[in-house]
Amino acid sequence: MLCSSCLQECLRPKKCRVCPSTLALGIGAVELEQQIEGTETSCHHCPKIFFLSKIWENVDTCSKYHNYIIQGVKATTKDALLQPRNVPNRNTFPCPYCPENFNQEGLVEHCKLSYSTDTKTVVCPIWASMPWGDPNYRSPNFIEHIQHQHQFSNNI
Numbered sequence: 001m002l003c004s005s006c007l008q009e010c011l012r013p014k015k016c017r018v019c020p021s022t023l024a025l026g027i028g029a030v031e032l033e034q035q036i037e038g039t040e041t042s043c044h045h046c047p048k049i050f051f052l053s054k055i056w057e058n059v060d061t062c063s064k065y066h067n068y069i070i071q072g073v074k075a076t077t078k079d080a081l082l083q084p085r086n087v088p089n090r091n092t093f094p095c096p097y098c099p100e101n102f103n104q105e106g107l108v109e110h111c112k113l114s115y116s117t118d119t120k121t122v123v124c125p126i127w128a129s130m131p132w133g134d135p136n137y138r139s140p141n142f143i144e145h146i147q148h149q150h151q152f153s154n155n156i
Contacts, residue, residue, distance in 0.1 A: 006103070009103055009106055036052045036053050037051060037053045038051065039051065039052045041055070043062055043065065044065075045062055045065040045068055046058075046064050091103060093107050093125040093129065095107060095110060095125075096122035096124070096142065097111070097114070097115050097118065097120075097122065098114075104126060104150055107126070107150070108146050108147065108151060111142070111143060111146055112147065115143060118142075118143065119141075120142075121138040121139060122138060122142045123135060123136070123137060123138055123139070124137075124139050124145060124146065124149075124150075126146075126149075127149075
């Protein structure tokens with residue numbers, strides 16, 4: 001079951017993650033897909049060169065990348081265990097500018113639309129709710145932070 005507010009959020013038309021365009025089913029960004037297919041890059045962890053479209057194949061096979069991820073997980077786990085906080089991981093977050101609550105995607109969109117020019121330093125409610133988050137850290141550029149760190153729901 002969903003409350004009325006959450007149901008409305010689920011039924012809202014899906015938007016492009018980069019621009020405010022509404023996504024049309026079955027129509028991809030052909031030019032971007034062609035660019036991804038034709039752009040070569042190299043792995044930051046091994047000397048392998050590949051097309052961007054094959055990046056996940058390299059992620060699957062690059063042992064140096066796997067070691068990098070394992071070290072990051074160990075460091076994050078170690079830091080999180082050293083500073084445990086009894087803060088629940090939430091599904092809704094208060095806007096730092098107004099009294100409204102949103103899910104992560106809704107908060108990003110709301111702040112971009114309503115506060116894109118605001119320069120006030122505020123605490124990121126998403127990171128503050130995480131066990132490793134600092135509820136006192138004030139982001140010097142919250143709008144840039146939320147666009148880069150929380151644009152996608154799996155970034156937390």
